[in-house]
Amino acid sequence: MHMQDAKEVLKLRDICLRFGKAEVLRGVDLSVKQGEVVVIIGGSGSGKTSLLRCINLLNVPSSGSIVIDGETLFDLDRSGADKAGLKPAQVNRIRAQTGMVFQQFNLFPHMTALQNVMEAPVTVKRQNRQEVEKRARDLLAQMGLDQHVDKRPAQLSGGQQQRVAIARALAMDPKVMLFDEPTSALDPELVGEVLKAMVALARSGMTMMVVTHELGFALEIADRVIFIDQGLIAADGPPEQVLLHPEHPRLKQFVGRFHETADLLRPFLEGKTAAATH
Numbered sequence: 001m002h003m004q005d006a007k008e009v010l011k012l013r014d015i016c017l018r019f020g021k022a023e024v025l026r027g028v029d030l031s032v033k034q035g036e037v038v039v040i041i042g043g044s045g046s047g048k049t050s051l052l053r054c055i056n057l058l059n060v061p062s063s064g065s066i067v068i069d070g071e072t073l074f075d076l077d078r079s080g081a082d083k084a085g086l087k088p089a090q091v092n093r094i095r096a097q098t099g100m101v102f103q104q105f106n107l108f109p110h111m112t113a114l115q116n117v118m119e120a121p122v123t124v125k126r127q128n129r130q131e132v133e134k135r136a137r138d139l140l141a142q143m144g145l146d147q148h149v150d151k152r153p154a155q156l157s158g159g160q161q162q163r164v165a166i167a168r169a170l171a172m173d174p175k176v177m178l179f180d181e182p183t184s185a186l187d188p189e190l191v192g193e194v195l196k197a198m199v200a201l202a203r204s205g206m207t208m209m210v211v212t213h214e215l216g217f218a219l220e221i222a223d224r225v226i227f228i229d230q231g232l233i234a235a236d237g238p239p240e241q242v243l244l245h246p247e248h249p250r251l252k253q254f255v256g257r258f259h260e261t262a263d264l265l266r267p268f269l270e271g272k273t274a275a276a277t278h
Contacts, residue, residue, distance in 0.1 A: 002117060006034040006035055006036070006069075007029050007033065007034050007035075008033055008053070008067075008070075009032055009033065009034045009036075009068070009069055009175050009176050009183070009207045010030075010031065010032040010055065010066075010067070010068055010069075010176055010207070010209075011029055011030075011031045011032075011065075011066070011067040012029060012030040012031070012051075012054075012055070012064065012065070012066055013029055013064055013065045014027050014029060014063065014064045014078075015026070015027070015028040015029075015030075015049075015054055015063075015064035015065075016028075016050065016061060016062045016063045016064055016078070017047070017050055017054060017059060017061050017062055017231075018133070019167075022046050023169050023231055025050055025051055025054070025061070025078075025230055025231045025232075026230070026231040027046045027064075027232065027233065027235045028047075028051055028064075028228075028230050028231075029233070030051075030226070030233065032176065032207060032209060033207075034207055035205045035206070035207055036207055036208075036223045036224065037202045037208045037210070037221055037222050037223050037224075038208070038209045038210070038219070038223065038224045038226060039209075039210045039211075039212060039218040039221075039222040039224070039225045039226070039227075040052065040209065040210065040211045040212075040225075040226045040228060041212070041213070041215070041218065041225060041226070041227055041254070042227055042228035042229060042254070043229070043250075043254060046228045046230065046231070047213055047228050047230070047231040047232075048180070048211045048215070048228045049180055051149075051228065052178050052180050052209060052211050053180070054066070055068075055098060055176075055178060056072070056095045056098040056100060056178065057074060057091070057211070058085070058100070060074075061074065061076065062076075063077060063078045063080070064076065065083075065084075068094055068095075068175060068176070069097055069175045070198055071093045071094050072086075072205070073086075073095065074086050074091075075092065092250075096125075096174070097174055097175040097176070098168060098171055098174050098175070098176050098177075098178055099169030099172055099174035099176075099177045099178065100169060100177075100178045100180070100214050101162070101165050101166055101169050101177070101178070101179045101180065101182050102180050102182075103181045103182065103184050103185045104166070104179060104185055105153065105158070105162055105165045105185075106165065106170070107153040107165060108153075109152065109153050109154060109163055111152065111154070112149065112150050112151060112152055113140060113145060113148055113149050113150070113151055113153075113156065113160075113164045113167075114133070114137065114140065114149040114150065115166065116153075116164055116168050117139060117140060117167045117168045117171050118132050118133060118136045118171070119127075119134035119168075119171055120168065120171060121135075121136075121171050121172060121189075122131060124172075124196045125172070128271045132171070135171060136167070136171055137149060139167040139170050139171055140164070140167050141199050142200070143164070143166060143167050143278055144163065144164040144168070144193070144197065145160060145163055145167070146166065148160060149240075150160065156188055157184055158185065158187060158190050158210075159190030159193045159194050160193075161193075162182055162183070162186065162194045163193070163197050163218065164193060165200070166182075166194075166197060167201040168233055170201075175207060176207040176208070176209065177201070177206055177207065177208045177209070177252055178208075178209050178216070179198065179208065179209070179210040179212070180195060180211050181209065181211050181212055181213070182198070182210070182212070183195060183212065184213065185212060191214070195214060195217050198210070198221070199217070199220065199221050202221045203221075205274070215243055215255075215258045216270070218239050218243060219239045219243055219244075221238070223237045224236060224237065224238065224239070224253070225237065225238070225239045225242040225243060225255065226242075227242060227246075227248065227250075227251045229250050230247070234248045234250060234251060235247070235248045235251050236272050242255075243258075257267040
């Protein structure tokens with residue numbers, strides 16, 4: 001299926017977010033299609049994490065609308081009129097269609113990896129415990145953790161904990177996975193194993209939105225890269241265009257800091273292009 005034929009899983013319109021007098025997001029429009037991998041980049045304070053957190057109402061927008069898989073989660077116009085009128089139970093059901101992976105792993109310290117992954121499907125979705133356990137074991141195996149199911153977070157490395165957190169989010173069968181700088185709290189030698197798990201997830205067809213500084217990951221796996229600057233989308237396009245041929249002056253400056261990364265990746269990209277032409 002071509003991406004242009006895929007259905008929209010997520011639609012954001014005119015998302016504004018204010019904290020007091022500070023305007024963090026100033027009217028963001030964004031659509032994401034099923035199976036699309038969208039990487040969001042930007043300087044600190046640009047609004048990229050705030051935007052991700054708005055999608056599942058961890059940050060409640062000041063105005064705008066959010067539609068997930070055809071259902072309106074939030075719709076508040078700039079005058080403050082609520083056009084969605086949802087009850088809390090409806091909001092929670094629609095929100096549950098997003099899975100979130102944070103910088104910090106937020107695992108329950110007293111539970112094993114397996115129990116962490118099983119917790120929400122059993123307690124929130126009331127699913128059959130045996131079926132949930134089988135699925136949880138499968139997900140942990142998919143993350144390369146089949147040897148670690150009975151360990152508690154303190155017995156796992158940061159990279160292993162983050163992969164448990166990814167499995168936990170997947171256990172709820174989300175329509176879209178949201179990653180907020182998932183490798184920024186990890187030691188450098190552990191970053192690769194988490195990115196590898198995310199690459200495999202992207203290739204399996206999962207719809208993903210990823211806030212990250214890992215531009216190599218963006219070049220390899222993103223369908224689109226979005227650059228957020230001062231609360232607005234300043235660039236949105238294929239990764240090679242946005243990262244290697246930036247036009248927006250602030251994007252040039254931002255990507256310039258990573259030019260060494262781009263130089264390192266150029267042989268890889270040329271190899272990728274050459275492979276594509278054969």
